[in-house]
Amino acid sequence: MKLRSKLLALSLLTLLLPWSAWKLLQELERFLRESQEASQLSTAQSLSVSLPREFQSQLMFLPEHALALRSLSRQPVLDGYSDDWPEPEQSLMLGTQDDEIDARILAASSGGLIHLFIEVVDGTPVRASPMSPGAPADAVRISLRTARGMQSWNVMPGAQGPIRIRASGTGTSELEGYWLETTADPVQGSNSGYRLEVTLPVVVQAFQPGVELAVEIMDVASEGNEVIRRAGINANGQEAQWISLVSQWPELSGWLASVVPSDSRALLVNDEGWVLADSGGDSLSPGQTTWLQRLMYRLVSVEPPVIQDPWSDSPVRLNDPAVHAALQGTPTGAWAQELESAVVHNTVAVPVEIEDRILGVMLLQSRSDGLLLITNRALGQLLLTTLALMLGLTAGLWYFASRLSHRVQRLSESVSQAMDEGVPANELPLTGDKDELGELARNNAVLLRAVADYTQYLQTLAGKLSHELKTPLAITRSSLDNLNSLPLDDEAQRFVARAREGLDRQGEIVRAMSEANRLEQSISVAEWETVDIRDVVLSMAEGYRAVHRGRSITTSVPEQPVRLRCAPDLLAQALDKLVDNAMTLSTEKDQVSIAVVNQDEQVRISVTNTGSRLPQELQDRLFDSLVSVRTQRGDTPHLGLGLYIVRLVAEAHGGQVSARNLNPDANAPSSAQRVEFTIDLPLLTD
Numbered sequence: 001m002k003l004r005s006k007l008l009a010l011s012l013l014t015l016l017l018p019w020s021a022w023k024l025l026q027e028l029e030r031f032l033r034e035s036q037e038a039s040q041l042s043t044a045q046s047l048s049v050s051l052p053r054e055f056q057s058q059l060m061f062l063p064e065h066a067l068a069l070r071s072l073s074r075q076p077v078l079d080g081y082s083d084d085w086p087e088p089e090q091s092l093m094l095g096t097q098d099d100e101i102d103a104r105i106l107a108a109s110s111g112g113l114i115h116l117f118i119e120v121v122d123g124t125p126v127r128a129s130p131m132s133p134g135a136p137a138d139a140v141r142i143s144l145r146t147a148r149g150m151q152s153w154n155v156m157p158g159a160q161g162p163i164r165i166r167a168s169g170t171g172t173s174e175l176e177g178y179w180l181e182t183t184a185d186p187v188q189g190s191n192s193g194y195r196l197e198v199t200l201p202v203v204v205q206a207f208q209p210g211v212e213l214a215v216e217i218m219d220v221a222s223e224g225n226e227v228i229r230r231a232g233i234n235a236n237g238q239e240a241q242w243i244s245l246v247s248q249w250p251e252l253s254g255w256l257a258s259v260v261p262s263d264s265r266a267l268l269v270n271d272e273g274w275v276l277a278d279s280g281g282d283s284l285s286p287g288q289t290t291w292l293q294r295l296m297y298r299l300v301s302v303e304p305p306v307i308q309d310p311w312s313d314s315p316v317r318l319n320d321p322a323v324h325a326a327l328q329g330t331p332t333g334a335w336a337q338e339l340e341s342a343v344v345h346n347t348v349a350v351p352v353e354i355e356d357r358i359l360g361v362m363l364l365q366s367r368s369d370g371l372l373l374i375t376n377r378a379l380g381q382l383l384l385t386t387l388a389l390m391l392g393l394t395a396g397l398w399y400f401a402s403r404l405s406h407r408v409q410r411l412s413e414s415v416s417q418a419m420d421e422g423v424p425a426n427e428l429p430l431t432g433d434k435d436e437l438g439e440l441a442r443n444n445a446v447l448l449r450a451v452a453d454y455t456q457y458l459q460t461l462a463g464k465l466s467h468e469l470k471t472p473l474a475i476t477r478s479s480l481d482n483l484n485s486l487p488l489d490d491e492a493q494r495f496v497a498r499a500r501e502g503l504d505r506q507g508e509i510v511r512a513m514s515e516a517n518r519l520e521q522s523i524s525v526a527e528w529e530t531v532d533i534r535d536v537v538l539s540m541a542e543g544y545r546a547v548h549r550g551r552s553i554t555t556s557v558p559e560q561p562v563r564l565r566c567a568p569d570l571l572a573q574a575l576d577k578l579v580d581n582a583m584t585l586s587t588e589k590d591q592v593s594i595a596v597v598n599q600d601e602q603v604r605i606s607v608t609n610t611g612s613r614l615p616q617e618l619q620d621r622l623f624d625s626l627v628s629v630r631t632q633r634g635d636t637p638h639l640g641l642g643l644y645i646v647r648l649v650a651e652a653h654g655g656q657v658s659a660r661n662l663n664p665d666a667n668a669p670s671s672a673q674r675v676e677f678t679i680d681l682p683l684l685t686d
Contacts, residue, residue: 080180173201
C-alpha cells in the first residue's frame, strides 16, 4: 500500500469524532424526549383532576348517545355533497343488525339553524311513485325535540333534487333540503344509495343544552313490499332512540387555554371521542426549519417519529390510539411528525376519572421544529461543525500524504537517474529542505558522490596499474633471461619455465589494461567517416571465420545500404570484443550470429550466441569496468574490460549497449539458451 493510501486510511479514524458526537446527541435527544413526555403527562394529569365542578357534573351526565354539533361560519349549500362540512369523515354511524344498511349522520349549526347531512348505503332503492300514493318506499324520518316541543319530518321523495317537507306534529314549519342519488363507483370508493342534506326550520341558541335528534331510516326490499328493516341507534325493528346534539363547551375551552402552557394545546374528549373542549392551537407556532436541519433530526433521532397529519384547528372527533389507550385507564404518550412541515409533536393522553369511572380523556400536545426539541440547536450546530472539521482534517491529511508521496517519488526518480545516467549528485532535489526528506536527499547526494568517485577510480585503475607494472615486469623478464643463460639443472629449468609462464600472463593483463587506457585516449583523436556499416560487418565476419575455423558464424544485414558516420576502427574493435565474448561463452557446437538492423533513426548491431545464459543479478553491470561473468578461467586472462570497451565505443558514437537472455526459462536445455548483446547507434550522416 502506498504512503498516500496509508495516510488516507489512517485519516478515516477521524470518523470516530463525529460518530461520538452523534451518539452523544442521540442520548441527549432521548433524554429530552423522556423529560418532555414526563412533563406533559404530569401536566395532563393535573388538568384531569382539577376540572371545575360544573364541568365534572356535565361530563357525568352526558347522554348515552351524542352527536357533535359542528359550528359553521356560513350555511352549507344544500346540494348533497359534504365538501363544505368540516371533517365529514368524523360522523355518527347508524345501521341494522344484518348490516344491509349503513348510514352516517353529521350535524352542524349556523346562525341558530341546525343542518344535517345523512348518507345511506342501500343496494335496493325503492322510491315513492306518484302513481301509487301511500305505497311503501325508502324514507328517512327526522325528529327534533327541544324545550319548545317536538317536530318530525318524513322524507320520501320520488327522485333526486331539492325537497321541501312540512313538519308533522306541533308547528307548520317546512324542512328544506336536497336528495342526491349515488351509484357504486369502485374508483371513487362510493356505494349505491342516497344522500340527504337538510336545514331544520328550528332556531336554537348557540350551545343550547337539551336539543335531541332522532333519525330513522326505513328500507323496502322491492316495490309493493312492506318495510323490512329500520336503521337507527337501537336494535332493528324498534323505535329509534334520541341522540343528543352536543356542542363544544366554550367556558371549559377558555379555562383550558388559561391554564395550559403557552407552547401546548389541551383537548377534552368524551368516551366516544367527541371533542368537548379545545384550548386552541394558535399559540403553537414552531419556527421554520431547513431541509438540512430536518435531515439532521432524522439522523439523530433514536426512534424516528411516525408520520401523521396534524390536528385540524377545530377537531370534531379524535380516533387517536392514545385516546383508546387512555380510555382503558393507561396514560399514554406518542411522538409524531407532520409530513409537509416536518414539525414534531408530542401527544399525551390521560384518563379523566370521576367517582371511579372513566368518563373522558384529557389530551395535551406540544409541538417543536424537530431539531432536538428546539432546545438543542447549539448541539446540532456542533455536529455540523464536527463533520466539517473531520472533512477538513481528512482533506488536509490527504494533501499532506499526496505532497509527501510526490516528494519521495521525485527523490527516488532523481536517485535512479543519477545511478543510471551519471547525473551529478549536487543536482538532486530536496537537498535544501530542512525536514527528514531533505536530510535523506543530502545523504543520498553524499552516497552518489562516493559511488561516482569509486566508479571513476575503477575506470582509471586499469591505466594506472598498467603504467605501474610495466617496469617491474621488464626487470623480472630481464632477470629470467639472465638466469636462463646460466647452466641450470633440470629442476631449476622447470621453475624458470613456470616463472616465465606467469610473467607472460601478467604481460597479457598489462596489455589488456593498456588497451582500455589507450582506447579512452584514442576516442578523442579517432578519424570519423561515413561508411556502409554492412561492409564493415561482413568483412569482419569473414575474418572471424578464418580465425575460428569450425565455428558456425552467421550474418544478417539489410538489402539496402546503411550509411553511418562513425569511427570504423573503434566499431571494429567493439565488434571484436563482442564476438570474442560470444566465442568464449559458448562451445564449438554452438552458433554465433551477427546482425545489422536498420530502425529508421538508428541502426542496431547485435551478436547472439547459443549455449549460455547471463546471471540475472549482473545484467545491469555487465558493461562496467572490471566486471566479468565467466565462472571458468582459461589460459587467457579476463579482467572484465572487454564489454567496458564496447560501452565506451557506443557512448562515443552517442549510442548505448545492452545485453539480455532471449530464452527467459532458466531450466531450459543449454542448446535452447541464447544470449544477445546489442549496440544501438544513431544514424549520423554527412
